[in-house]
Amino acid sequence: MKHLIYLAVLCFGMAACGENQQTRYSLQSPDSEIVVDFELIDGRPAYRVAFQGKEQISTSFMGFEFQDQPELGLNLEVSGVDQNTVNETWEMPWGEQREVANQYNELRVRLNETSGAGRNFHIVFRAFNDGIGFRYEFPKQEALSGDVIITEEKTEFNLTGDHKVWWIPGDWDIYEYLYTTSKFSEINAYEQFIPGDHLGQVYLHSNAVNTPLTMKTDDGIYLSFHEADLTDYAGMTLKVDTTNLSMVSELVGNAAGIKVKTTAPFVTPWRTVQIADRAGDLIESKMIVNLNDPNEIGDVSWFKPMKYLGIWWDMHLNRRTWDYASGNHGATTEYTKEFLDFAAEHGFGGVLVEGWNTGWETWTEPDMRDTIFDFTTPYPDYDLEYLANYAKSKGVQIIMHHETSGAVARYEERMDTAYQLMNKLGIHSVKTGYVGTIIPEGEYHHGQWMVNHYQKTLEYGAKYKVAINMHEPIKATGKRRTYPNAISREGVRGQEYNAWAGEGASPPEHLPIVAFTRMLAGPIDYTPGILNPSLLPYKENHPIKTTVAQQLGLYVTIYSPIQMAADLLEFYRGNPAFEFIKEVAVDWEQSKVLDGEPGDFLVMARQERGSENWFVGGMTDENPLDYTLQLDFLTEGTTYIAKIYRDAADTHYLDNPTAIDILEMEVTKGDEILVNMAAAGGFAVSLLPKE
Template identity: 60%
Template sequence: MYKFTSLIITICLLFSCSEKTNKTTIASPDKQIKVHFFLSKKNEPSYTVHFKNETIIDSSKMGFELKDALALNSNFKIVNTQESTTDETWDMVWGEDAQVRNHYNELKIELEETSELKRRLNIIFKVYDDGLGFRYEFPEQENLTNVIITDENTEFNLTEDHKTWWIPGDWDIYEYLYNTTKFSEIDALKHYEPGAHLGQTYVPENAVNTPVTMKTNSGVYLSFHEADLTNYAGMTLAVDTTDLKMTSELVGNDENIKVKRQTPFETPWRTIQISDSPGGLIESKLIVNLNEPNTVDDMSYFKPTKYVGIWWDMHIGTGNWDYSGKYHAANTKYAKEMIDFASEHNIHGMLVEGWNIGWEKWWDKSNKKVHFDFVTPYPDYDLEDITNYGKSKGVALIMHHETSADIIRYETQLDTAFALMKKLNIHSVKTGYVGRIIPKGEYHHGQYMVNHYQKVLEKGIETNVAINAHEPIKATGKRRTYPVAISREGVRGQEYNAWSKDGGNPPEHLTIVPFTRMLGGPIDYTPGIFNTTLKPYKTDNQINTTLAHQLALYVVLYSPVQMVPDLIKHYKDHPAFQFIKDVGVDWNTSKVLDAEIGDFIAVARQEKGTKNWFIGCITDENARVVKIDLKFLEADKIYVATLYQDTQDSHYINNPEVYKISEQEVNHKTILELNLAPGGGCAISLIPKE
């Protein structure tokens, strides 16, 4: 339940500006970030951003191109400004921290055209100590009612050639490895590989998807993204490598329509996170703070949890999704074995993929007779019996809906599919959207699909079902408003290690993801594979990490639902499995202890409801020593630290599954020295000594 835990302080200064006033300034509460808004010589809305003594964003224009109407980008005057300050604290239903401070200064600028139409446009800035967001507001007005946006031209004019971590601005999928280049070297079209993914992909120009993260020559870290993406198109950023500039490029459809709305409406927030350290980007709460408060009265039906599942079998070839395959893994007997294992090890969720009819040719859109049915199980899968068996063991079933991106079909079944879950008291579902969108001409990240994902969230709220979306729209902090949106994919995940032809995910992949994709929100990555060699199932593939690295991911990568994905026989009687049993999934406090993007990261999190701390530390392909200062621990308290570490001989290629476990007593003055193998890591539990 949402509640304020401190007083909101708001000071409003409302005044009318003379026509000669063409600029105004707003600063962060600590005065370190300053935004200057002004009208150019052509009376174009423009802004700059400064951090300490550095210009972060140079003069950048703002505006829109509209269908069947004049562009909305110049000939403006400022008719009014309004400033306010807000300082509040709100409780996260689940999350990285129990409480979030929302402290910002706000500037609202009301613009009106000097032309005969006198169309109006408002721009709102919120400036925090950790960055800023701004959005456009289209007021209700006589000369602008039905709005069709063909381009939003929000500029981000950089001041130098930053080091940049980026993926192509694909309109359908985010499942790429991150590139590390100078900004001037970004070439999205070079890294776009048609047919490399199950999902249809489309990259129309040299653009990047967000969050896109950068480091300046002076050591300032920046990340560009958006917040509160609602009834609008997702934003990519078109790259001008010569002028070092990015411009918002909305995802459209085959009719070249980006957004279709009626006034009044607001756009999503365009966000810039700013920090002196890479960890500051992760600890920033800018994205969730720019979303509206929680609208869900009761989330008691969902508890953050770990879950097992019938999933990895299909990726390594020991089972099939479809009933006609050699071995249909989604069967009653195997599901009950999974439930028994979960119950024995205090794991409270179990996912089954391939349970419902339609998997035989689910990727073949030409066969219009083949469709998924979201209420009819295959003959060897007794849905009701399995659900009841799970309840008797304290293990909740997680439903699975693979739509094959046939949105028309799925929406006709939403009512019945979610009614079935409500009837069986199934309170979470993993949705999937692999392939080309139906109806034809729409893309995963366009306004049509943004509204579909929202429709599914609202159906989940109506029926008490939490949503874990795969092949989703990007995370933009809507989990604050709709905590039913528990997690999502939107990243190149663990499954690529099992079947991709390019060698899988390199060790550095997950030293970049926390500073890029994870800034948007929780990731359902599926860590925890113990059989990292994938033998004897996949002789040409392997996971490019050590076992200790896999354990550490439960702390490094945040999600309130964490899968325990390997075959259960690889966990049985395995000493390292104890860490997975112990590690939390819902947190009171999270801290980045040390990091450098693309090299290594060390994260500590304190479990909500206990005094237990957990640390995860991973490195790229390079061995390194990382020192962990435990000064965050409670003073005058002794903790028992259990360390799951690489050995001297560990190596992500040659010897990935060797590890060692050790124990020692520590306190807030202890500094641990961790030796990480190439592709390695370390997972630590810190339990107060009785």
């Protein structure tokens, strides 16, 4: 793989303004479309961002509040600047594409206090063609000796208009909300915050939103605010000022009021703003992973991207249970063998088994959560060692499940033993879960203590060759580059909500929003592939707001290197739509957003890694969409067999969701395919070179 890294002198402007010396430094993206200006205004650090000659982030100040120290960011001077340019290409071991271009210009501003303790720190800016990132770096110094306790980071993001925004509340514990679409001035997180509405602890500190936060300006510019390389630090929410159209970072703390406890030297995560004039460019951007360090754990060939089945949907349909005492236990040896046989027959790589270990009878009881799970003891009707060997004989693997019920301290005491067991049995992936209030008490899912715990799972996984699929996680921030055993995570209102009673089913616009918000952070374990959207006979009057064609399209539009076929086996047997799930790839040579708009629709094409096979998926909201697929992305001179799965003329997501047209034709580059999408519908197309 070719790597090209070089230094260059960038152009920086310096201007003296009036009596106060104000020195400004300008940094451009490699294509010169994005400009970041940094300056000190009366000793306060501030930045601005412009795109295509127009300001997108107006003057925004930066600083910190510490425990037992004065605020940092009021009386500063520039002690020096460094410039750097990087242009490299690196290869993903798995991912949306094989090769990733990492090209940026960098400006490092070294700052000193002119009075008081004389503290010093650096602000590092990187300008990419698809956005900007910046972080704070604190060298080792006498003025910051011992423990450093940050009580707030004060990074502003001041907007230039009342933009259209897709947002969820800045909950400190969970991201499983429906997105609200509104003007920025209309954000009211408290209206969407419902205490007790989730199994996890739910806490909202202020009128804040979680990231990724995506916006669209009146000029048609798309902005997405997030963070990258969240390591040994608190997760960041954004506190909104709807009057002044501004946001400021608000870190997740704990009951003691501590946001971050650290020692110098230390660095913060990158604060990121993706910028594009086409919505699809946000999805195609790799800026978040590029702001993380290269692979630190070496070869991960023991993990293979795969499609998997699981003993999971049964429980959400109340058809079987997680616990053994009910008499209707799902995770039995015989039922697992049925899944393993089906997986082997149809080319699936794994079978997830939930409810295999003792303790599920009392897993949500407050007085019991901290004592029940040991992650090594199966129920008497589940022979773990036998099943692991049986799976291996079939060319399939068991996917382990570790639900901690929020008792994280207990889990940490047992992790080494649990991960050793997986390694011994040849189990190379685990789905972790953190439902419930965090133990130790006073910590939150998105705070520094839990950020460090999630990091420990990756380190244990690397040690014992286990890939981690986190549920109830900290948000993805590109760590998968450094730890490529971080394969996927939840962090979204997922498919299970569609199986729960009441108003649980997500509206049709949900996934077309998720693709342009949550998916910008990283892979999503959404669990698609429900071919019985009515949920009958297991749930009455509770259809999923989707069509079968859309469920197929999700394997392309919602990315994960592990994709579940989540429905019951009975709805796959003999179903012609299941053929696409069997055929579609999960690891990609390249990915292209062909068309889309947040909250409305998305059409994506992906080329299977190491082959000439292409797969295309589409999905739309509650509005039907006439759509013609243009095959301009195919290889010139190659004839493909296209197999098309599209909504039928009479498909309706409530009344007739399983109606689907399946047809086959020969196509070449430049041809067109009519794939009109019904309300809450979609399509899927496989394109395989003709032999």
